[in-house]
Amino acid sequence: MEKKDKLWKLRLWLNSFRERCLQVVPEEHNSVDEMMIPFKGRFSNIKQYMRGKPHPWGFKLWVRTGISGMLCHFDVYQGTVDGIRQAKSELGLSGDVVMKLASTLPDGQNYKIYGDNYFTCVPLVVKLLERGIHYVGTASLPNCNLEDEKSLKKKGRGSFDVRVEGNHNICTVKWYDNRAITLVSSFAGPEPVQKIQCWDKATKTIIDVERPYIVGTYNKHMGGVDLLDSFAAKYKFPMKSHRWYIYIFWHTIILAVINDWLLYKRDCKALKMTKKEILNRRQFQAQLASSLILVNTHNTSPKRGQPSSGDTVTSGSPLDPQKRPSSSDVSPPAKRSSDHPRLDVRKDMIAHFPVKTKRGCCRHCNNGYTNTLCSKCNVRLCFSDKKNCLRDYHCK
Template identity: 30%
Template sequence: MPKKPTKRGFKVWTWCGVSAFVYEMILHHGSPKSISNELALPDRSLKQFGSSGLVVLDLVKDVPVVFAIFIDNYFASTKLIKKLTQLGYRITCTLRSNRTEKCLISTEQEFSKKQRGYYEYFISKDKTCIVVGWKDSKRVLLDSNHAGIEPKTKLKRWDKEKRCRVDIVAPQIINNYNKFMGGVNNMDMLIAFHPIPFKSKRWYSRIIWRILDVMIINSWIIRNSRLCGHNSYSSASHGKFRLFHFKSEIAKFLLTKPNLQIFSTTTVSSSIDVYQSDEENEPPTKTLREARSSVTDVTQYDNSNHWPLFISAPNNTRCKNDNCSGKIYWQCSKCNVHLCLNSSKNCFNEYHTHK
């Protein structure tokens, strides 16, 4: 694709939500000759939708009918809108000038003579869809089967002559498209922020790492939605926990080595001690003191295999919970930090509970 920023590579078609959450992916392998959704086209008439339209019909097979779908002009056509309308979907899309089926809407040259905010619309004979032409900086064509002109809205646009932002009247279909479109672009942006670095001559390695990147971003979106206290995955919740920190926590968790079990030294006869080297007779190195920041958030709050262990040591150790300076013998088996656990204090439970 010569007009894309990355002209060469593997193309993946995705179905994304408003928050950029990826629900389904299809690896592009040339122009499709058929689609997996056989119920969508009983008449086998595939050529009228084009290769890009078949991608949409293949992706919507698992989309509930009550959902509204927003499509880019690369895929959309009036024939595709009519077919999706028959299947019961609500569609809003942008159109290319050669896919309007001879709609009597003004040309781009005629729109260039109009004022900014001017619009035209035509309704199909069966009254199932509407084609809207709107003048922004250039002509914009949109098609929908559930959104129309009313109620009109006002959009802020920059005026070069007045050197300020002015209000421009826009149909309701423009507002809906700008509000809910862009999930795929947001996902591409999030992947480009902190991609997984890799170099390999194996072609399938790129696909595997990209799928892993998408899985991590999906998990990050779900985590931020949980932090907001609601189940809706809105793009406004992306700022609660940065993606860079989320990937760093995953990397720290995967790079954490398991604790080696230290066996107690057995008594050795004096005859063997004679042949031991000086290095073996050296005193053991001093163990590092446990710190509060040595445990990652992923390990601390995963609610899995955290068990209190009683350490029979000659001296007790201070509790590592915040705002606690007690000395105890109890230790977490997974985090390896000392925590209070008695009738008056329960720092063990407080330490592993997300605040």
């Protein structure tokens, strides 16, 4: 491992995590932006300061996400000595970042990338178009002969001006709402013009404002990285360490959980499950933690008798988001619970020891009584010469 790589302690993990992200089928619309990992320690080699961010001090990541917030590709910025730029190019650092993040997208399949002022330039749009990838982004084009902001302001809100580059049909639109904004695209233009309702401070009424199509599609598909940031800010577990690289590692773990949850939601929608059946982020994260605690684990010495509530973490434990005991629940319910352990824990084939307990109904066949209990799943199962529900429950 070369010492030039400032992230050499994390390089194997970062490469492995990136490869797993790239195995996910990318969405049609992708956004490219920056992401900050909060850090205020003394390690200053790759620590950055970005004014206007919720966490201005920290480590900067270049990120490409889908419209749903799914992380597709990323790279950690290491300063002037970075693996992104092998040599100076006409695109600059920002353009090279977009080209690297887009290098894993297949050519000629009409994928769309959205970026802001920092990344957008006309040579970048041309380079992506040569690969069959389209681009939309806000830009600053001082040499483009578009109408100035004063003339557009006189025409009123919703006015716009258009220019089209002849060689590659790259469209540039300058639109005035509360202020002028310029957008560049290789596939979107002003038509069809949409009418939206906006609040007018002067008349204190809602008025209709014309909005070009390029502005609407940019607003709709640009917020993927910001959405991922909002996901990462929720349900975080605080941690402190004197080692700076632990913060990057921990943040990638959070991003991995978010990707898992988004893939889970995608599969649930494909199965046409109702909203009530789909777990929210908190529930999914709690069940994932419970499964990771129990799966592929075993007790060194199985205890005799019924295990206590602290021995295992089943679906009825406090980690289970579906069923949390309230302060009023002093005594256990009269009827037996119908909860079952997670399927991955149930069928991991490790440490499912039969122990003797109080006689009760079998949880597999539901028509027999037994005094045998699985020490890991915490359920009663028939275990006799005539019936072996203990084996069937964990294998079938």
